[in-house]
Each structure stands twice: as structure tokens, then as C-alpha cells.
Amino acid sequence: MRIEVDKIKEEEIELTEDIKAENWDLSSFDVKFVGNIHLCCRISRIGKEIVVNAEVTSVREIVCSRCLTQANQTVKQDFKLFLNVNDLGNFLDVDEALREEVLLNFPMKVLCSPDCKGLCAVCKANLNTDKCKCK
Ligand SMILES: [Zn+2]
Ligand SMILES: [Zn+2]
Numbered sequence: 072m073r074i075e076v077d078k079i080k081e082e083e084i085e086l087t088e089d090i091k092a093e094n095w096d097l098s099s100f101d102v103k104f105v106g107n108i109h110l111c112c113r114i115s116r117i118g119k120e121i122v123v124n125a126e127v128t129s130v131r132e133i134v135c136s137r138c139l140t141q142a143n144q145t146v147k148q149d150f151k152l153f154l155n156v157n158d159l160g161n162f163l164d165v166d167e168a169l170r171e172e173v174l175l176n177f178p179m180k181v182l183c184s185p186d187c188k189g190l191c192a193v194c195k196a197n198l199n200t201d202k203c204k205c206k
Contacts, residue, residue, distance in 0.1 A: 073164045083115040103132040123152040135183035142183040
């Protein structure tokens, strides 16, 4: 996503772009980014400062660390970037900054849902879907 700095004015501009997930190379052993990463940026300028309100939507194939099931998740994240025009050249390119934000906000623990009940430690039954038979 590239935009000429001179074109950024006080009034917000909205830009959207789809980036192939593999181009951002974010996947880890238990999270795989699939399809496109959708960027939607609202960009405006106040004095020497450029404000970027970005919404990044990604689809992730995860393996839940509690119940070990595979799940697909669509994750929407909002980021706000502040940039000084003096630090920029003629163009503003926010892709790398947004990629870094996604990396910094990578989940410490990957779960299929926040209230995943996990597996029974004894019989390994998936407590989200099965009844544990141990007593
Ligand atoms: Zn789970
Ligand atoms: Zn059990």
C-alpha cells in the first residue's frame, strides 16, 4: 500500500488492499495464515503528523494448545500509527509497519476459543465435545 505523502490531507482517505498471506510470512508452528490479509487504512494528516487508522483482517488456521483441535479463525485487529512527514520520503508505505504490529501482537497461547475446556488429563477426551468417562 503506497500513497504519495503530498496527497495526504486533513480529510481522511480510505485505502484497502489484499495481501497474500504467504507474502507476509507470519506463520508459526501452530498458526498458519491462509488466504489474503485484508488491510483497510484511513489516513489523514494533522500538521506534520500523519495518522493511520488501520484494520488488519487475517484468516488463521490454528491448532489449539489446550484441546489440540484444528480451527479456522478470522482475526480483526485495529492499529493506530503516527508518523512524522519529516521521516518519510515522497511515499508512505505502511505494509511493513503493519506486519510488525501483527507480529508484536501474536498470541502467546493459541486457543480455539477463550473458554476452551481442553482435554482430560487421563483419558484425553476432548471436554468441549465429549463427556469424560473417568471417575
Ligand atoms: Zn481448544
Ligand atoms: Zn477423562
